[in-house]
Amino acid sequence: MFLYDFIIAGGGASGLMLAYRMSKDAYFDDKSVLIIDKDEKNTNDRTWCYWEKGTGEWDHLLTKSWHKIYFGSTEYSETIDLLDYTYKMLRSADLYLHLKSEISKKSNFKFINDHIQLIEDNGLMVHITTDARNYIAKKVFSSIFDVSILTNQTAYPYLKQHFVGWFIKAELPIFDENVAGFMDFDIPQYGNTRFMYVLPTSRYEALVEYTLFSEELLDFGQYEAAIKNYIQVKFKLENYIITEKEQGNIPMTCYPFSDQNTSNLMFIGSSGGWTKASTGFTFANTIRYSSSLVQFIKENQNLKNFNIRNRYWMYDLIFLDVLHKNNALGSKIFTSIFANNEINKVLNFLDEEGSILDDFSIMTKTKPTINFMISGIMNLKQMIL
Ligand SMILES: Cc1cc2nc3c(=O)[nH]c(=O)nc-3n(C[C@H](O)[C@H](O)[C@H](O)COP(=O)(O)OP(=O)(O)OC[C@H]3O[C@@H](n4cnc5c(N)ncnc54)[C@H](O)[C@@H]3O)c2cc1C
Secondary structure, eight states, rough: OOEEEEEEEESSHHHHHHHHHHSSGGGGSOOOOEEEEHHHHHHHOEEEEEEEEEEOOGGGGGGGSSSSEEEEEESSSEEOOOOOOEEEEEEEHHHHHHHHHHTSSSTTTTEEEEEEEEEEEEOOOEEEEESOOEEEEEEEEEEOOTTTTHHTOOOOOOOEEEEEEEEEEEOOOOOOOTTEEEEOOOOOTTEEEEEEEESSSSEEEEEEEEEEEEEEEOOHHHHHHHHHHHHHHOOOOOOOOEEEEEEEEEEEEOOOOOOOSSSSEEEOGGGGSOOOOOOOOOOHHHHHHHHHHHHHOOOOGGGOOOOOOHOOOOOHHHHHHHHOOOOGHHHHHHHHHHHHHOOHHHHHTTTTTHHHHHHHHHTTTTTSHHHHHHHHHHOOOOOOO
């Protein structure tokens, strides 16, 4: 048996970010910390985007940033100045490398590549069984996602943000590298919420992603056909090469992930509910929650008491409920949000930092209002009863 003060199970975005923050805090200098991941995390397995006001902690690692975004739909299309905000793109390979090299400066932090089979809290200690051996820790933070907890329940609507993206290099300088294509719903919806996401990194290069917020995944070929068609129709582009591809399936749900936590075992990242249920954005929450979690750990608290739920949980639940019942409404909903509100307020709202008055103003302008009202009343009724 190998005993550690802390084990971080899964060294992806949230696991490495948490380990990094712990390694920068002198409180952990005399603690043993083990990070276990089945992979080496030395490839670019995803590209993160997030918005921030002004400069930020990871700016030195960014691939690209934009001060304008494009929103498109059949009813409203606009290039929007982000004012105080910047939309930022960070390749995971760059962040993994940086975090791992910083963490490795502390000799009490250790990395292991192994596949975890089981994690169990016996009330005193947490036991971890991997393919190679067994470990024990006083506290464990796990970002290993078990999708069966979502598929085995029906109480909370569960949609997926699923997508395939092509990094392409065009023959001609056809992209406006100053504008990130945030959401373009002006494509066939086929009864779902479907949009294109275009992130130009130069006039010749862009990530073009076909994204759905829906229940069922598509065949890989369907995503690719849609991307190919969009590039042809939107950019009139025939000659380009695909330099890289990415694929994702991010949970969109208000399921209370923290219910799985025990006094010594806590789920973090997407498996801990750090994904914003209505958008799938997780990275900005990972930056925030990893900081507050370090403070929480230092107070040696029961891990069941780490709370991230706020009033936005209810808003997201209503939104998901509406989209779950009528998946075609996404384009209308997002159009009304972006067309009828100042961008600063929209991004603040999505960051869960708006004032109650601004939240109310955004929600009353969000169409179709009647669906939201009915869903809100039903959800409230369910919670009270
Ligand atoms: C392609 C893609 C693009 C995304 N883009 C964005 C974006 O632009 N903005 C945004 O906010 N969010 C984005 N996300 C969502 C989210 O930010 C990422 O999924 C993020 O990586 C989630 O962090 P995590 O720590 O929860 O999970 P992960 O980063 O996936 O980390 C989990 C780790 O656990 C390891 N693991 C799993 N099972 C085991 C096991 N049994 N034993 C040992 N190790 C195991 C995995 O190897 C992995 O390293 C994207 C997701 C994907 C997939």
